[in-house]
Amino acid sequence: MKVVSDKFDVFNNYVIADHMAKKHFPGNNFVLKEMVDVLLQLSDDDIDPEDLMLGGTDTSGITIEWTTHEIVRHPRALARLREELDTPDFALEDCNAAGYDIAKDTIIFLNSWSIGRHPDYWDDPYEFKPERYLRGREISMTGQYFTLWPFGSGRRGCPAYTLALRLVRTTVANMFHGFNWIFPEGMKARNICMVE
Numbered sequence: 146m147k148v149v150s151d152k153f154d155v156f157n158n159y160v161i162a163d164h165m166a167k168k169h170f171p172g173n174n175f176v177l178k179e180m181v182d183v184l185l186q187l188s189d190d191d192i193d194p195e196d197l198m199l200g201g202t203d204t205s206g207i208t209i210e211w212t213t214h215e216i217v218r219h220p221r222a223l224a225r226l227r228e229e230l231d232t233p234d235f236a237l238e239d240c241n242a243a244g245y246d247i248a249k250d251t252i253i254f255l256n257s258w259s260i261g262r263h264p265d266y267w268d269d270p271y272e273f274k275p276e277r278y279l280r281g282r283e284i285s286m287t288g289q290y291f292t293l294w295p296f297g298s299g300r301r302g303c304p305a306y307t308l309a310l311r312l313v314r315t316t317v318a319n320m321f322h323g324f325n326w327i328f329p330e331g332m333k334a335r336n337i338c339m340v341e
Contacts, residue, residue, distance in 0.1 A: 234299075257294040266292040 216223050234253045241247065262270040267277065296303035303309065320326075328334070 255294070255298075257297075261293060261295075263292075 216226060236247045236249055236251045236253060239247070239249050247253070260266070264270055268274075296306035296309070328336075
């Protein structure tokens with residue numbers, strides 16, 4: 146861990162030094178372009194720029210560390226937590242769902258793979274059609290409707306789905322905005338192999 150931390154420090158210091166050099170280069174009409182430049186401008190008040198860049202990471206890490214510490218120190222809290230996490234999804238009472246009678250305490254398993262490819266919900270479910278998601282709020286990725294569940298649902302849903310959505314959208318948009326993606330000469334789309 147120490148080696149990784151040291152390498153991270155070296156990298157951060159390199160980025161900071163590079164931006165500082167650009168800022169103070171003679172004859173350069175420096176314009177703030179990147180977040181690092183903004184943070185460095187704030188650091189002119191004797192604030193360590195590394196502290197500004199790493200503050201969010203450090204506080205989250207410390208919070209996780211201390212939460213884990215306290216839960217482990219309190220066996221009843223740990224037992225309650227394990228009970229909550231290990232509880233399967235089950236029917237709380239006898240009910241009928243989609244014409245099926247479901248008895249109380251029946252474990253419920255929803256097949257999100259099948260739901261995501263169901264022709265009642267999706268036109269041409271096996272075709273790549275990203276425009277199907279541009280219909281607006283008809284499609285929810287939060288698991289409130291049974292048409293799309295990329296992040297699960299309820300208390301077992303992905304806690305970082307909003308971060309994931311923003312990260313994927315931004316990354317894909319930047320990749321296609323910044324680069325002209327073409328196949329090498331002689332290669333066809335059918336030749337792409339995604340096997341790992």
